[in-house]
Amino acid sequence: MTTIRHLLxxxxxxxxxxCTKNRFDVDVSNVQVNLKINRxxxxxxxxxxxxxxxxxxxxxxPFGDFAELYNTxxxxxxxxxxxxxxxxxxxxxxxxxxxxxxxxxQKTFGKNKLSFESDLTLAFxxxxxxxxxxxxxxxxxxxxxFNQSIxxxxxxxxxxxxxxxxxxxxxxxxLEMEQFKKNVMxxxxxxxxxxxxxxxxxxxxxxxxxxxxxxxxxxxxxMYFTKAMTPQxxxxxLWGFTGKQMTFCIENERQMWDYLVDNKLLFNNEYMTIxxxxxxxxxxxxxxxxxxxxxxxxxxxQIVLSYMNHHSNVSLPELMTENDYQRIMNxxxxxx
Numbered sequence: 001m002t003t004i005r006h007l008l009x010x011x012x013x014x015x016x017x018x019c020t021k022n023r024f025d026v027d028v029s030n031v032q033v034n035l036k037i038n039r040x041x042x043x044x045x046x047x048x049x050x051x052x053x054x055x056x057x058x059x060x061x062p063f064g065d066f067a068e069l070y071n072t073x074x075x076x077x078x079x080x081x082x083x084x085x086x087x088x089x090x091x092x093x094x095x096x097x098x099x100x101x102x103x104x105x106q107k108t109f110g111k112n113k114l115s116f117e118s119d120l121t122l123a124f125x126x127x128x129x130x131x132x133x134x135x136x137x138x139x140x141x142x143x144x145x146f147n148q149s150i151x152x153x154x155x156x157x158x159x160x161x162x163x164x165x166x167x168x169x170x171x172x173x174x175l176e177m178e179q180f181k182k183n184v185m186x187x188x189x190x191x192x193x194x195x196x197x198x199x200x201x202x203x204x205x206x207x208x209x210x211x212x213x214x215x216x217x218x219x220x221x222x223m224y225f226t227k228a229m230t231p232q233x234x235x236x237x238l239w240g241f242t243g244k245q246m247t248f249c250i251e252n253e254r255q256m257w258d259y260l261v262d263n264k265l266l267f268n269n270e271y272m273t274i275x276x277x278x279x280x281x282x283x284x285x286x287x288x289x290x291x292x293x294x295x296x297x298x299x300x301x302q303i304v305l306s307y308m309n310h311h312s313n314v315s316l317p318e319l320m321t322e323n324d325y326q327r328i329m330n331x332x333x334x335x336x
Contacts, residue, residue, distance in 0.1 A: 023308065024231035028125040033136060035121045037114055038063060040070060041143040041161055045102045048093045053086035066140045066156050074144045074151060074158070092145065100171060101143055105161045108187060114141070119191040123229045127198070130228065130316045137198070146175065150197040157194060164190045180282040180293065184240035192238050195229040196222055199320070206323040212296070213266040214325040215274050220300025221319060221328075224308065228316055245292035249299075253336040256287055257299055299336075307332035 040063050047059060060067040060080065071077050077088035092098070109115050124136050137157045144160040151158035165171065167182050177185075199222040205215075227238060236246055249256075260266055265273065277284060277296035284295040292298070307328050308314060322328060 024228050026126070026129055026231075028122070028129050031125040031128050033121055033124045033128055035117065035124060035136065036139065037117060037120075037159075038066070038138070038140045040066065040158075041102070041105055041141045042111070044093070044143060047089065048098065048102075056080070056086055056089065063140060064138075065153075066138070066158060069151070069153055069156070070140075070142055070144075070158065073153075074142065074147055074160075076147075095145055097171060097174070098143070098145070101145070101162050104165050104169060104171060105143060108165050109141075109161055116187055116190050119230070119233070120194065122232065123191050123195050126229045126231070127195070134202075150193050152197050152201040157198065159190065159194065178282070180280070183242070188233070188237050189240060192226050192230050192233055196226045198229075199225040203320045208323075209325075210274070211267045211269040212260070212274050212277060213300075213329065215278050216296050216300030217303060217325040217328055218300075219278055219294070219297040220302070220304045223297065223301045224304045225316065225320060239292070239294075239298065241292045244290065248288065248290045249292065249295055252287070252291070253299065253302065256291075256295060257336050259286065260296065260299075302336065303329060303332045303334045306334045 040060075043059050043063065047056060050059070057080065063070075068080055071085070071089070072079055075092050077092050078085055082088075120139075127134065128136070135155060137152070137155050140156065140158045141161050142151075142158055143162050146162055147160070148158075149160050149163040151160070163185055164187050166186050169185070172182050172185060203222070203225070205218045223238070227235075230238065235241075236243055239246065241249070260277075265277070268274070276286065278294055281293035283289050284291045284293055287295055304319070308319065310333050311331065
């Protein structure tokens with residue numbers, strides 16, 4: 001009897017593991033996505049060597065509204081329709097590292113077909129699978145002088161290629177960037193960052209009852225969305241964790257959860273407390289220097305994962321529009 005019972009327990013564990021593993025394993029082979037990536041970075045690089053101000057509108061016209069967004073919000077040289085725009089743009093193009101950045105972008109990603117295009121196409125196939133009525137955003141790449149990574153505005157996604165040149169790129173060394181920032185500045189991180197940004201844009205956080213727990217669950221939910229869009233990407237890349245940091249989370253999940261509960265932090269609504277556990281940084285100070293930043297978000301993801309595993313009838317669109325975070329928590333049966 002003991003042997004049979006042990007076998008049944010093992011089979012139950014395997015079944016649950018299989019369910020978890022296969023939740024993101026969907027067939028998108030018949031999903032049609034015609035992805036076009038518009039290379040604004042190359043057009044702007046061309047302007048470096050074209051001294052005619054009159055040609056600027058002609059070269060940037062194909063990039064439509066994003067060219068204006070790029071000028072006003074990313075490199076902040078003002079509107080293309082201002083009289084002093086050509087002079088301001090020339091000043092940006094004379095930035096001492098501009099040529100080095102352009103060269104690094106082309107060396108890392110290529111001049112024609114971009115190295116990440118197949119991963120991004122696959123991600124948007126998953127997006128159309130789950131959200132068939134949604135429109136694929138117009139995609140643009142840019143050189144922002146290290147200002148922004150991903151920019152989303154309405155039906156536009158802008159990708160700052162200069163923020164994904166590789167963790168050991170000499171330009172990042174010259175700028176003396178903090179190590180934890182450089183750790184996620186590599187090409188393979190780009191696709192998951194795009195999909196996370198898409199989740200933020202499409203499913204904004206409801207601030208009505210913001211506290212640490214709701215923030216953890218909202219961020220965790222967006223990570224679940226990102227995982228569903230990019231199931232082929234390793235979790236260390238998805239999260240931007242090192243292998244050691246991921247191991248820390250797995251081995252210390254219970255201790256981290258107990259810390260939050262015992263210190264009555266879950267319903268704390270102070271901005272700095274929420275940021276301390278869910279914001280960027282080298283590590284989560286309350287846990288350990290071996291922990292990653294956003295370790296509490298990883299716990300939020302585990303809660304969402306538990307919720308979805310226990311409610312197979314809940315679709316991804318339903319999850320992403322559920323704003324009752326306490327309901328997700330209560331029905332998750334989370335028990336690390």
